Amino acid sequence: MSAVGAEPPAAGAEPPAAGRATVLRVAIAGKTYRPKGAEPVEAVRGLSFTVAEGEIACLIGPSGAGKSTTLRILLGLDQDFTGEVSGAGEAGIVFQEPRLLPWRSVEHNVRLGLPRRDRGRDLDALFERLGLTPWRRRFPNALSLGMQRRVSLARALAAGPRVLVLDEPFVSLDDTAAAELRGLVVDTVDLSRMSVLMVTHNVAEAIAVADRLLLVSRRPASLVADIALDRPRRARDRAWADATRADLAARYPEVIAE
Template identity: 70%
Template sequence: MSAAGAEPVLTATIVRKVYHPASAEPVEAVRDLAFSVEQGEIVCLIGPSGAGKTTTLRILLGLDPDYEGSIVPAPGAGGGPGMVFQEPRLLPWRTVEQNVRLAMPRERRGKDLDGLFAHLGLSPWRGRYPGALSLGMQRRVALARALANDPRLLVLDEPFVSLDDAAAASLRGLVVDTVDRLGMSVLMVTHNVTEAIAVADRLLLLSGRPASLVAAVPLDRPRPNRDRAWADATRRDLAGRYPGVIAD
C-alpha cells in the first residue's frame, strides 16, 4: 500500500487524445482521464475492449506525445518506468542474461544481477536462449529486464495472458512479492477482473471510447485474506454497480 504523505510516483492527466486517420473521421480515444499511482501501490486499469487502455499506456510511456494534458513525472524522467508487454519480446539469438543487460544503459550493464535472477528463479537459465524456455519463464525474463534498471514504477500490459493457471499464479506472486520487497509501484492493464481483484490495491474502471474514469475502487482487504468467496462477492458487487465495465 502507499506510504502516507508520499508523493505519487505518477500523475496522469489526459484531457484529450484524438486520432486523425487519413481519409476518415477523427476518432477521440481518451477524454478527461486523470489518475495517480502512489508509492508502493498496485493499481489495475480495467475497461472494455477498444476503450483506450493501450493508447493510455503509450502516452504514459512517452510513445505518443500527441495529446492534450500532462504526465508527471514526464516519460523518461529518472530512467522511466519498467515495462512488461503482453509478449516477452526477447531476442532469440541472445541468451537470457544478454536480453536483460541489453535493455540497460551501457554504463550500467556491468551491474551485479545475481540477486535479481535468483529472486525470479532464473539463475539456472542465464546462459540459455529464449527458445529453450516455456512462455511462463520467458515472461519472467521480460520481468527481469523491466526490473534491472530499478524503476520506481512497473507497467504491466496483460502480463499473464495465455498462461495456464499455475504459471499465471506463480508470476502474479512474484510481482506482488517484488513490490513488497522493493517498495515499487505497479500499474497493470488487464481484462481479467478476478486477477485484478486478487492483486490490486485499487481498481481504475474505464468507460468505453472515449476512455474516461468511471470509478476508482479501493480494495482494502489484505491480499493474503482474499479468499475465493470474497473475490466472487466483490466481482458481483462491481458488476452490479458498473455493468458497462465489469461483466457479470
C-alpha cells in the same frame, strides 16, 4: 473512492495508499486519432489518475476502450495528445509479448534493459529471486512462455525503476504460471516499495493483486471509478473475490460483466 469487501462497500473510505507520495500522475484531457480520409476517432477524454509509492493500481476496461492508447501516451510513445503525464520517465515496462531477442541469451536479454554504462552490474540476486539462475545461459526459444515472461520482468526490473508498467502480463498463461508470476510481482512490490500500474481486462486477476482498481469507460476512455480494495492480499479468499466481482458488476455493468 470506495472500499470494496464482502459486505456492500462503504462510500468515502480512504485507499490503502493514502498518505504515500505520488509517483505517477496521468491527466489526459483528450486524444483523437485523425486518420487520413476517415472520420476522427476520439480515443481518450478526461482520463486522470495517480499511483502512489508502493501501490499496485490496475487499469480495467473493455476491449477497445483506449487502455493501449493510454499506455502509449504514458510511456511517451504517443505525444499527440492534450494533457500531462509525470513520473513515467524511468518506468520499467512488461508488454503482452516478451519481446526477447532470440539470438541473445537470457542474461544478455536482461542486461539490455540497463543503460550501457551499467550492463556489467551484478544481477545475481535478481536472477535468483525470479527463479532464472539455471536459465541464464539459455536462449528464449528453449523456455516456456511463462519463463519468457519472467525474463521480460527481470529486464524491466534490472535498472530498479520506481514504477513498473504491466500490459496484460499474464495473458495466455495457464493458471499455475500466471499465479507464480503474479506472486513475483507482489513480492517485488513488498520488497522494494516499487509502484505498479497494470493494464488488464481480467477482473479476477486485478482483484487478486490490486490495491486500487481504476475502471475505464468505453471509448472515449474516461475514469468511471477509482476503487480501493481494503482487504490485505493474503486474506483475499475465493468467497471475498467472488463477492467483490459481483458487487462491481452490479454497480459498473458498462465496465465489468458478470
